[in-house]
Amino acid sequence: MAWLDSHLLTSILLCPVIGLALTALIPASRTGAIKLSAAIVSGISCALSILLWQRFDPSTSRLQFTERMEWLPDLGITYIVGIDGLSLPMVLLTGIVFFTGVLTMWELENRVKEYFAFTMALVAGVFGVFISQDLFFLFLFYELAVLPMYLLIAIWGSTRREYAAMKLTLFLLAGSALLFPALIGLSHYSGLNTFDLTLLSDANTDWGGMGIIIFLFLYLGFGVLAGIFPFHTWSPVGHVAAPTAVSMLHAGVLMKLGSYGVLRVGMQVMPEEMVRWAPLIAALAVCNILYGAFVALGQTDLKYVIGYSSVSHMGVVMLGLATMSAAGISGAVFQMFAHGIMTALFFSSIGHIYDHTHTREISRLGGLFTTMPRASTVFIIAGMAGIGVPCLASFWAELLVFIAAVKKWPLAGALAIFGLVVSALFVLRVVQRSFFGPERDDWKDMPDMGNFMATPRVILAAVLLLFGFAPFLMLDQLAASVDALVQVLEASP
Amino acid sequence: MSLSQWGLLTIGAPLVTFVLFLLGVGRRPTLTVALSLTTAALACAGTWAMAITLPEAGYQATTPWAATADFSIHLGIRLTGLSTAMGLVVGTIHLLVQLYSLGYMATDPAQARYFAVLSLFASAMLSVVYAADLIQTFIAWELVGLSSYLLIGFWNFKPSAAQAAKKAFIMTRFGDLGLFLGLALLMLNMPVEAGGARNLLIALILEAVANNDLAGNLFGYDQHTVIGLLLLCGIVGKSAQFPLHSWLPDAMEGPTPVSALLHSATMVAAGVYLFALLQPLFLASSITSTVALGIASFTAVMAAGVAMVNPDMKRVLAWSSISQLSFMLMGLAAGSEVAGFFHLVTHAGFKCLLFLSAGIFIHLAHSGDLTEIGRKVGSRSRAASLGLLVGAASLAGVPAMAGFMSKEVILAQLHQPGYEGFYWLALLGSAMTAYYATRMAAVILRSDSAAVSHHRDTEQTKQEVDHDSNHQGGLADSIMAMTVVGLALVTLGLGWLGPQLAGHLGLDAELVAIDWDSMGVGLAVTALLAGGGLAWYDYGRTGAYREGFLSGLPAIEAMLKDGWHMDRCWRWVSDKIIAGLTLSALFIDRRAIDRSIDGVADGARSGGVLAASLQSGRLQWYLSLTLAVLAVALILLEWK
Amino acid sequence: MSGIYLRFLPELGLLGLALVLFFIAVGPGQEADEREPADSRRKRLIRAAIAGDRVALVGGGVVLILAILAVRQAGPLFFGAYRVALFSQVIKIILAAGLFFNIWLAQEAQSLAPRERPELMLFLSLSTLGMMMLVSADELISFYVALEIAAYSLYILVPLTRGHGDHNEAAFKYFLYGAATSAVALFGMSILFGLAGSSSIPQIATALSANPSTLAVTALLLTLGGVFFKLAVFPFHFWAPDVYQTTSHSVAAFIAGTSKVGAVAALLRLLLMGLSLDQLYWLLGALALLSMSYGNLAALAQRDFKRLLAYSGVAQGGYILLGLAALDSAAYAAASYYAIAYLALMLLCFLVVIELGRTRHGVRADGSTDNSLPIDALGGLYSRSPWLALALMIGLLGLAGVPPTAGFSGKWFLFKAILDQGGFWWVLIAGINNTIAVYYYLVVLKAAYVTPAADGATAIETSLWPRALTLSVGLGVVVLGIAPQIIMPTLQAAVSAMIGS
Amino acid sequence: MAETLGSYLLLSSALFAVGLFGVLLRRNLVAMLIGVELMLNAVIINLVAFARFAGADPGNGQVFALFVIGVAAAEAAVGLSIILTVFKARGAISVDRLEELSG
Structure with a gap:
């Protein structure tokens, strides 16, 4: 156990890497073995992240489970992994979505080996970002997570997949173009010649004139991945084109990389710039919330609705961060987690429906509740989470964010809360048109989810309910780290 | 059993039914129904027990549930004369309705779902009643909304039922917008507690109102007024007052026993109950109370008028x-x-x-x-x-x-x-x-x-x-x-x-x-x-x-039969304003944002064609170009 | 063996190899004998060609080993005209490795007539020899001669294909463009020589830093132009797309990879020996940004994979030049690292080109081959040959700077180096360029991985060798990308030692 | 004209310019090659002149010049042979016929 404790994070990171190697070694024709190995590997990494959650010490804001290894001292690069309360939920989220995502794709038949190989690479990148405490590695994993997405969407996707995949990739890499100078600039202008995040944030550097530029670059560069307005259009298109589990990973985890980056690098290293730019971030976040919700309301494709709902919900995250208060940041991190689970649930439901009906047109669907009660229930649960119904995790997140927002910017808070009404409109509209109403002859004989395929959905729903009923599970883990961050922010001029 | 145990039993028992239903008991309808009736009886007994044994001074038991450094939210029960009396009504009516439904829903294939959601409904309403923290009230309040959504839309294969359910949810949600904002403002203006965090325990709110701790200005108005009016929005929505009333007649789409429950003890009653609960807060501002009176009296006459002609x-x-x-x-x-x-x-x-x-x-x-x-x-x-x-x-x-x-x-x-x-x-x-x-x-x-x-x-x-x-x-x-x-x-x-x-x-x-x-x-x-x-x-x-x-006054009769055209008004809002906003957002997204971004990509591609055209195929042009660039570079260097 | 031979070991090995190959190329049996039946003559030529291929492969391996053995050598040679140091030895290992892999790839090259294959091997070796001498040259004369040895071998190799028609045009353009630029460079060298009164580069460097006049800058720039031509950076790149596209795949691979590394090394060495002025910061930086922007944009418009690689090479040269512009030892190390990564990635890409070329065209009825390779021809590669698809993926993603390949770390190091010299905005422009580049790399990747195979396209049998190459180079690229500390300290030491001396 | 470095440089520059313009303007491939040769000759004059007037060791420049002459010879050989293949393939040695590769 002691060994595991001191190498837990690297073990989690290695899980998908080993999975990749296993997948590479198994012949492509043996799809069953490939799926099994993927399930086992993802199961282990999920179990390890739960173990991590359980062994995490919530009383301190210091990094835990840290591992350090000299890498390239001359260039300031060190292999450092470690987590605090802010990254812990993200690791758990990734573990859960990874595992359920693998299960969701159990029925995949086309190019199975490559699919799971790319998924493993993607997940390795995601885990890496959340646990890296060195900018070089953080960025390395960040970029690693992006590219497999291209292939996953372009090969296994549906509607306009090649266009969507290319758009997504270029958007994200355009963000990276900003991140390159910003991240390296952090090391250079701090004068420390190190990429160690802890050192950089403890240094209290006076950035001078470069501060503004670097911070904005960080915000925009990471923010693109978080879908900030007006750089969000890649996201819904990508969601729509992606195959089910990739949508789950994309909306559930990948978009979190962006907001996590803003939080981890932007806010933590440059608190005074964050204080300066918070109004802008909040304004764009409110745009996200309202605008995303309205665009979602106008969509005719089920996945587009959810895609834009993600744009809206990520706005809540950014708004929470912008408030720079304990409630806001806790809410934001909670929302990242909750939204991750929730959209995964959404897409896993839509995936099942699309696989059988081969359409996602809201107007063509209808009465699915009668035919596919399970798939529909899954969607409705996710929908309820999406509109902030209590007893589901996202309620708490939104509650905290909105209260914090009302405190800081009453108008922004009010507008954001109004966004909830619009969310209710678009979710219920979909539920009414696609799931309720008379049963359509076209879908009469469509099978509902079997017990096995229902498992991942049940897990996700259970997580939503668990944290919905017991928000303290999450908030207690966050508290110390959030408080520390808030203190830093408050101390900034 | 202690009061807190009774409270837990009362609120929790019906919830257990719902959770068990979700976990798979729902596949056995008889079991679900039996469970539902049992828990309903237990809850009812609990409400009676609490009402009877209520100590003179009231009773409160809370536990912190979600806390950050600046806010804390509690769950718990707060027993007062008001809450126990209301609980009594809810618990009893719920039990009666469940009994009645036993007959009414006897042959419905989705019986299990019906009873389970009914239980959730009761549990949520009881939680509204006994809540010790206003956020808890709000949570339960929303759950009441959710379960009424599910019940009104119970026969969801009927388009009208699905429509009515959506309408009920959205309209009450609309009111909740104000309620939420009001709660947030109230939370932010509550006195800070020892730990540095604020909370919304009802007892503390009432105390703060009594001590005049909430006096102060907010956006240039008296704090009581602003918060009171915002909270009133929620009440107006939930209790179906003008102008957010038109969902209630449509809510008849649900099975009749649901209507019985919804109209008597739960859902709509929640709004009135909340008003009663926070009455001192509302009365502290004459503006708020007058507005409430005005809305109520107008609604009273207006709705009665419609009832006079409806067939x-x-x-x-x-x-x-x-x-x-x-x-x-x-x-x-x-x-x-x-x-x-x-x-x-x-x-x-x-x-x-x-x-x-x-x-x-x-x-x-x-x-x-x-x-x-x-x-x-x-x-x-x-x-x-x-x-x-x-x-x-x-x-x-x-x-x-x-x-x-x-x-x-x-x-x-x-x-x-x-x-x-x-x-x-x-x-x-x-x-x-x-x-x-x-x-x-x-x-x-x-x-x-x-x-x-x-x-x-x-x-x-x-x-x-x-x-x-x-x-x-x-x-x-x-x-x-x-x-x-x-x-x-x-x-x-x-x-x-x-x-x-x-x-x-x-x-x-x-x-x-x-x-x-x-x-x-x-x-x-x-x-x-x-x-x-x-x-x-x-x-x-x-x-x-x-x-x-x-019928002698056809114009008035027609208007009454149409419910004062309120539905039309709301449809206008939905068709014109909401749809307008939606369309303009869509337009911006597709035409402005996405097109300009695609434009950048197209620009790069044209730039590529342009760049490639430098490669003209003429050797001497290449050489000249090279020398020209070198010359320009040298001139620039000199000039610097 | 005395120290002198040890110091000259890799070059000697290469010289020996070249001699052996020369005899195979012109040896008995190569000339036509009227009485001999055509069929038996063809068989005999093929036998000779295969023998040449194998000899070259073994010889290349031996040279690589010799280069590794000689890594610790240091000291002057040939009366100060030639200097062996850690830097030059490391580069020689890389060059030897590049040559070795190139020979490996060129085994049984289809686009050359059997009679010409020994010549291909010969000139590949000779060109490499030129480059090896280039990185040790301490003297303008030896520098110039080495440069020309490296170049002339390639002038001969480019038209040495049975491609149809266009390669002559490319070859002439390449040759004349090269000759003109080298004449211009030589003109610059003569002025440098005149300014310093000596042809010893260190002495010239001293003279230059003492008196950085306009004339000196001009002369230096003209001199560097000769190397820029080999590196094919804008505006010295015009020959590259034509040559890549029309010459045989094996030669293109050499020009794209090994030859470029040689150019980088030569440039680096000039700078390391102090042949630099502060003005070069702006000059090189501007050229770098122009080069990458131009290369990336022009690559967007390409339909031919090799031509695309040429333009992308222009851009990649820009990245390297950006590192050099920092005029700083960390940057030089980063640039060397990037050059190594670039060589490996190009090898992977050209492995695909060559293997695909082998099966795609074969030989036409008129005996000519089509040396171009449209991107569309890559369609369905994933199903035709997963190995080649994998190699292509690693290669392209590496060039696109995607982790965990060395392309990513290399860019990071380069950008860090230039930013540390105050080039914040340069890094931004480079980053944007990278985004553009990803587009066209992905277009190729899409063809290989997403587009289904065209009707009638059959599976490509990949033998053990390409697989081994994919695995070894691919794994190397990834390992190098994640753990750059394997070679970075060596490179840093080599560069510092050079500056210190 | 006095025997100064300047006059030699003037000559070499003129020669270089003539060669350069020959390369840039002549249509005939062989003429272009001759232009390059002229440029190399200009360099040779430069080298020798510099060695004579500014160099520490006059031999140095002369050796350099010899090497350049050698390279120029190789250049002519390689160049002419390539021109020959061009002529075989295209039937002409005008640079105007070499404009097929572009873009």
Whole structure:
């Protein structure tokens, strides 16, 4: 156990890497073995992240489970992994979505080996970002997570997949173009010649004139991945084109990389710039919330609705961060987690429906509740989470964010809360048109989810309910780290 | 068992049913139903136990549930006279409705889901009632909304039911927008506690109001006013007051027992209850209380007007509920601590009774149309007739009946200087109530079988009737009848419980005592006689025209039948404003944002073609270009 | 063996190899004998060609080993005209490795007539020899001669294909463009020589830093132009797309990879020896940004994979030049690292080109081959040969700077180096360029991985060798990308030692 | 004209310019090659002149010049042979016929 404790994070990171190697070694024709190995590997990494959650010490804001290894001292690069309360939920989220995502794709038949190989690479990148405490590695994993997405969407996707995949990739890499100078600039202008995040944030550097530029670059560069307005259009298109589990990973985890980056690098290293730019971030976040919700309301494709709902919900995250208060940041991190689970649930439901009906047109669907009660229930649960119904995790997140927002910017808070009404409109509209109403002859004989395929959905729903009923599970883990961050922010001029 | 255990049992037991249903028990309907009934009985017992054993000083038990450095949120129970009395009503009505549903839903294939959601509904409502923290109230409040959504849309294969459910959710959500904002502002202005965090414990809020801790300005207005008005939005939505009332008549799409529960003790009652709970906060600002009074009195008359002409029994009852809720709010907003709440209790009894009777009628007549019911069933169903008579009399305000007793207290409260206008509106409302109550009873009970219905069934009634036609009768019917008769008896006595209720709330029994000699009673009786008499003249007497006097005023009648065109207004909002915003957002997204981004990509591609055109194929051009670039570089270097 | 031979070991090995190959190329049996039947003559030529291929492969391996053995050598040679140091030895290992892999790839090259294959091997070796001498040259004369040895071998190799027609045009353009630029460079060298009064580069460097006149800058720039031509950076790149597209795949691979590394090394060495002025910061930086922007944009418009690689090479040269512009030892190390990564990635890409070329065209009826390779021809590669698809993926993603390949770390190091010299905005422009580049790399990747195979396209049998190459180079690229500390310290030491001396 | 470095440089520059313009303007491939040769000759004059006037060791420049002459010879050989293949393939040695590869 002691060994595991001191190498837990690297073990989690290695899980998908080993999975990749296993997948590479198994012949492509043996799809069953490939799926099994993927399930086992993802199961282990999920179990390890739960173990991590359980062994995490919530009383301190210091990094835990840290591992350090000299890498390239001359260039300031060190292999450092470690987590605090802010990254812990993200690791758990990734573990859960990874595992359920693998299960969701159990029925995949086309190019199975490559699919799971790319998924493993993607997940390795995601885990890496959340646990890296060195900018070089953080960025390395960040970029690693992006590219497999291209292939996953372009090969296994549906509607306009090649266009969507290319758009997504270029958007994200355009963000990276900003991140390159910003991240390296952090090391250079701090004068420390190190990429160690802890050192950089403890240094209290006076950035001078470069501060503004670097911070904005960080915000925009990471923010693109978080879908900030007006750089969000890649996201819904990508969601729509992606195959089910990739949508789950994309909306559930990948978009979190962006907001996590803003939080981890932007806010933590440059608190005074964050204080300066918070109004802008909040304004764009409110745009996200309202605008995303309205665009979602106008969509005719089920996945587009959810895609834009993600744009809206990520706005809540950014708004929470912008408030720079304990409630806001806790809410934001909670929302990242909750939204991750929730959209995964959404897409896993839509995936099942699309696989059988081969359409996602809201107007063509209808009465699915009668035919596919399970798939529909899954969607409705996710929908309820999406509109902030209590007893589901996202309620708490939104509650905290909105209260914090009302405190800081009453108008922004009010507008954001109004966004909830619009969310209710678009979710219920979909539920009414696609799931309720008379049963359509076209879908009469469509099978509902079997017990096995229902498992991942049940897990996700259970997580939503668990944290919905017991928000303290999450908030207690966050508290110390959030408080520390808030203190830093408050101390900034 | 301690009070907190009772509280946990009361709120938790029905929730357990729902959770077990989700976890798979739902596949065995009988088990679910049995579980549901058991937990309903347990919850009901819990409410009684808490009401009976409530200590003088009240009781509160909380546990922190979600805390950050700046805010903390608690869950718990807070037992006061008000909450235990309300809990009693909820628990009892819920049990009754569950029993009734046993008969009503006996053949529905989705029975299990019905009972499970009903349990969730009760649990949520009980949580609203007993909540110790206003955020907890809000959570439960939203869950009430959710479960009513699921119940109204229970027969979701009916497009109209799905539509109605959505409408109910959205409209109440609209009100909750204000409620949420109000809660947030209230939270932010609460005094800071020892730990540095703020919270919204109800006891603390009331204390803060009493200590005038909340005095202060917010956006240039008194804090009480701003917060009060925002909270009022939520109440208006939940309790179906103008202008957010139009969801309630449509909510009839749900099974009838759901309507009974929804209209009497849960959902709509939650709004009034919240007002009662935070009455000091609302009364602290005269603006807020006046606005509340204004909305309520206007709604009372408006809704009663619609009830006077509506042909559908359940819809009449629905509009009547809106009107009666307004009466309750008027009493509370006028400052009485008991009047409105007393009416809530009696109304819960008689409205539930009316709905349960209506269920039997509709089930027997296979139609919801009043005339049709009268023609096909009339007084032949004794239990239903009894229920209808008792309920209608109570609703109309026949002296000594429950409705009269409680409404009289409200009128007495309004009968003071400063409230004249509201008082007369209330009296007018009473007269109209008497009219539609009498009309309903008369049309059904004094029917002429030969009379031909002029009214066509509404679509939804037909489908509900389809459902009912599956009924096998027998045991199911007798369960329903017994429930109705029992409730009728209870309702008869309910009006005399005023002093007990006041006592339970810790108030002087005088407050609910009726001064039988006063002019107020006289005026009320006059209103009853005027309204009831007119209705009797129009519908009841032998040889009546069976046409309301309003048919002489077609313009008004049409407007009333259309519910004051409120639906049209809201449709306009939805079609024009919301859709407009949606379309413009879509336009911006596709045309402005996405196109400009694609434009950048296209620009790069054209740049590529341009760049590649430098590679012209002519060797000497290449060489010249190279030398030219070198020369330019050198010149620039020199010039620097 | 005495120290002198040890110091000259790799070059000697290469010289020996070249001699052996020369005899195979012109040896008995190569000339036509009228009486011999055509069929038997063809068989004999093929036998000779295969023998040449194998000899070259073994010899290449030996040279690589010799280069590794000689890594610790240091000291002057040939009366100060030639200097062996850690830097030059490391570069020689890389060059030897590049040559070795190139020979490996060129085994049984289809686009050359059998009779010409020994010549291909010969000139590949000679060109490499030129480059090896280039990185040790301490003297303008030896520098110039080495440069020309490296170049002339390639001038001969480019038209040495049985491609149809266009390669002559490309070859002439390449040759004349090269000759003109080298004449211009030589003109610059003559001025440098005149300014310093000596042809020893260190002495010239001293003279230059003492008196950085306009004339000196001009002369230096003209001199560097000769190397820029080999590196094919804008505006010296015009020959590259034509040559890549029309010459045989094996030669293109050499020009794209090994030859470029040689150019980088030569440039680096000039700078390391102090032949630099502060003005070069702006000059090189501007050229770098122009080069990458131009290369990336022009690559967007390409339909031919090899032509695309040429333009992408222009851009990649820009990245390297950006590192050099920092005029700082960390930057030089980063640039060397990037050059190594670039060589490996190009090898992977050209492995695919060559293997695909082997099966795609074969030989036409008129005996000519089509040396171009449209991107569309890559369609369905994933199903035709997963190995090649994998190699292509690693290669392209590496070039696109995607982790965990060395392309990513290399860019990071380069950008860090230039930013540390105050080039914040340069890094931004480079980053944006990278985004553009990803587009066209992905277009190729899409063809290989997403587009289904065209009708009638059959599976490509990949023998053990390409697989081994994919695996070894691919794994190397990834390992190098994640753990750059394997070679970075060596490179840093080599660079510092050079500056210190 | 006095025997100064300047006059030699003037000559070499003129020669270089003539060669350069020959390369840039002549249409005939052989003429272009001759232009390059002229440029190399200019360099040779430069080298020798510099060695004579500024160099520490005159031999140095002369050796350099010899090497350049050698390279120039190789250049002519390689160049002419390539021109020959061009002529075989295209039937002409005008640079105007070499414009097929572009874009």
